[in-house]
Amino acid sequence: MPLVHMKDMLNHAHEHHYAVGAFDLVSLDFLEGILAAAERCRGPVILSLAESHFGYFDFELLISAVEAAARRASVPVAIHLDHGANLKSAVSAINRGCNGVMVDASDQPFDENLRLTREVVTVAHSCGVPVEGELGYVPGVEGEDAERHPGEIAYTTVGEAKTYVEKTGVDFLAVSIGTVHGRLRGEPKLDYRRLQQINEALGIPLVVHGGTGLSDDQFRHLIANGVAKINYYTALADAAAAMIRENARENRNGGYTGLVRGVQDAVAEEADPCMRLWGSAGRATEVLAECAPWLPVELLIVYNVAGLDAAGVQAMMAEGRRVLGVIPGVRQVATGEAVTAGADYRYSWLARFCHPAVIDSYRDHPAHVAFAGQHFRPVAGDRLTIDYQEIEAGNQNRRGIA
Numbered sequence: 001m002p003l004v005h006m007k008d009m010l011n012h013a014h015e016h017h018y019a020v021g022a023f024d025l026v027s028l029d030f031l032e033g034i035l036a037a038a039e040r041c042r043g044p045v046i047l048s049l050a051e052s053h054f055g056y057f058d059f060e061l062l063i064s065a066v067e068a069a070a071r072r073a074s075v076p077v078a079i080h081l082d083h084g085a086n087l088k089s090a091v092s093a094i095n096r097g098c099n100g101v102m103v104d105a106s107d108q109p110f111d112e113n114l115r116l117t118r119e120v121v122t123v124a125h126s127c128g129v130p131v132e133g134e135l136g137y138v139p140g141v142e143g144e145d146a147e148r149h150p151g152e153i154a155y156t157t158v159g160e161a162k163t164y165v166e167k168t169g170v171d172f173l174a175v176s177i178g179t180v181h182g183r184l185r186g187e188p189k190l191d192y193r194r195l196q197q198i199n200e201a202l203g204i205p206l207v208v209h210g211g212t213g214l215s216d217d218q219f220r221h222l223i224a225n226g227v228a229k230i231n232y233y234t235a236l237a238d239a240a241a242a243m244i245r246e247n248a249r250e251n252r253n254g255g256y257t258g259l260v261r262g263v264q265d266a267v268a269e270e271a272d273p274c275m276r277l278w279g280s281a282g283r284a285t286e287v288l289a290e291c292a293p294w295l296p297v298e299l300l301i302v303y304n305v306a307g308l309d310a311a312g313v314q315a316m317m318a319e320g321r322r323v324l325g326v327i328p329g330v331r332q333v334a335t336g337e338a339v340t341a342g343a344d345y346r347y348s349w350l351a352r353f354c355h356p357a358v359i360d361s362y363r364d365h366p367a368h369v370a371f372a373g374q375h376f377r378p379v380a381g382d383r384l385t386i387d388y389q390e391i392e393a394g395n396q397n398r399r400g401i402a
């Protein structure tokens with residue numbers, strides 16, 4: 001089960017001077033292509049879902065596939081929300097399976113960026129999930145010509161970066177040092193001196209957005225100056241589109257599957273050299289050995305009810321599913337009734353948490369405190385409550401450094 005703690009993954013990269021690719025994916029072909037490249041390179045990888053793409057795919061459906069693919073991968077994987085707008089986006093992403101989130105309030109004034117980011121950090125950390133913030137402004141739009149979105153770059157300053165990281169508690173910082181999202185003409189000019197100063201001042205993994213179009217040499221300089229996560233999308237999208245155009249030319253009457261044939265390979269071919277150049281290739285085994293696995297916890301309660309009829313029990317369970325299921329870090333709330341008449345305990349709750357940190361934050365959350373105090377405990381005095389952490393199959397030798 002190679003989902004790993006993203007903070008460990010990026011700290012490892014930062015410490016050992018390489019960068020992990022965070023590849024935005026928009027379809028199953030992208031997912032499979034990116035993972036095929038990571039398997040081939042034996043490298044850690046970040047499967048990234050950008051909120052700006054949510055109009056194109058159903059986030060809830062695609063992330064289920066991303067999680068299933070991550071669980072059967074043999075290389076270490078993290079699942080990340082890219083460019084989340086606010087706390088609501090972050091919580092929704094965490095509850096659906098992201099184990100890293102970005103809050104991008106970089107278009108806001110500094111104080112507002114700080115406030116919004118701190119809000120997300122408080123909640124995400126109570127779920128065990130690390131947070132990437134952004135300071136300064138990286139213009140452009142992923143997947144489009146950079147010239148079409150000619151916003152002014154706002155460079156990250158060292159002083160603001162220090163204050164921002166101290167006050168928000170972000171785990172990783174996306175910096176603006178000259179890169180631009182989208183398709184470029186020519187190479188952008190990057191401010192390495194600024195990057196070096198930010199890296200020295202902060203000592204946390206830095207992130208660069210707008211990876212498409214940078215030269216090998218530029219990537220090497222970025223990584224040498226603390227960049228441990230590189231966001232990359234437009235080049236993958238262009239490789240996929242070129243494949244589809246070629247299919248269309250060669251087989252004018254081909255159906256959908258004929259048109260998208262080879263897209264997975266085209267995406268893999270684009271991601272593979274990045275992993276090798278950025279130094280993540282060949283790191284899978286040590287990352288798996290040194291990073292904490294990302295394992296959910298199940299809170300199981302079995303109980304009997306006194307003082308409620310059958311309809312009352314159903315209503316109490318429905319209320320519980322409604323209010324408890326949206327608490328940050330709660331992946332699922334399931335209620336059950338014993339199949340066998342005469343079981344020692346007739347009813348069950350199963351709450352699935354994304355991380356052990358949620359045991360405490362769930363217990364203390366006002367929605368849980370109110371539901372348990374008013375609806376559940378008064379009628380369910382006879383109960384057993386146990387938290388179980390999932391046991392990872394086949395990886396007994398891994399140790400955590402989180």
Ligand code: 13P
Binds near residue numbers: 183212231235
């Ligand atoms: P590119 O599309 O320019 O590679 O940038 C991707 C990105 O930064 C996603 O956040």
